[in-house]
Amino acid sequence: MRIVTPRGPALVEVDEVAEPRMLLVLTHGSAGGVDAPDLLAVRDAALGIGATVAKVTQPFRLAGARAPGSAVRQDEAWGVVLEQLRARWPGVPLVQGGRSNGARVACRTAKAVGASAVVALAFPLHPPGKPERSRADELRGAGVDVLVVNxxxxxxxxPDPADAARLVVLPGEGHDLKKDPARVGEVVAEWLSRQV
Incomplete structure (x- = not known):
């Protein structure tokens, strides 16, 4: 389904379960898409615990851009998408998340869209080689429980374990979390099953 936002259309792909215990909304990083191995593994694992899962391709990606542009504009578009998804599944608890830049969006907008928790995959704590440019405030400012898998x-x-409700660091994994995506899905499903 396409959702029109002030920043252009977003594309939403939904995998539904009959009686969802939660709506899990996931999005991609700056350069990748919603078919990244870790996102697909999380989708599959979440379906297994009774979640309806929506994968959102953000407007900047549909427009062909590799960079998301300003956080304000990205978050504005995200809010419109989430408003429409919440209207489609009223009363179903919302958990949102994403990988890399998508994890940042999920943290920044969690309270505004009414999410009960955030799943942050490969949260980009700082640009490579620039630890002084920390983004830890986005994790701390989410206002809801955040699971970080890096x-x-x-x-x-x-990230520091103190900046999230739970931090899971997977040995041997890089930023793409593609060495053992099934393990990423297991970690997320286990945590989600205790959240909602």
Whole structure:
């Protein structure tokens, strides 16, 4: 389904379950798409615990851009998408998340869209080689419980455990979390099953 936002259309692909215990909305990073191995593994694992899963391709990606542009504009478009998804599944608890830049969007907008928790895959703590430009405030400012799943070889850094409800660091994984995506899905499903 296409959802029109002030920043252009977003594309939403939904995998539904009959009686969802939650709506899990996931999005991609700056350069990738919603078919990244870790996002697909999370989708599959979440379906297994009774979640309806929506994968959102954001307007900047549909427009062919590799960079998301300003956070304000990206978050504005995200809010419109989430408003329409919440209207389609009223009363169903919302959890949102994404990988890399998508994790940042999910953290920044969690309270505004009424999410009960955030799944942050490969949260990019800082640009590679620039730890002084920390984005930890986005994690701390989410206002809801955040699960962070990062690889120990991620050049974007690994957040501090104190900045999230739960931090899982997977050995041997880089920023793409594609060495063992099924493990990423297991970690997320286990955590989600205790959240809602």
């Amino acid at each position: 690889g120990d070889r991620d050049p974007f850094g690994v």
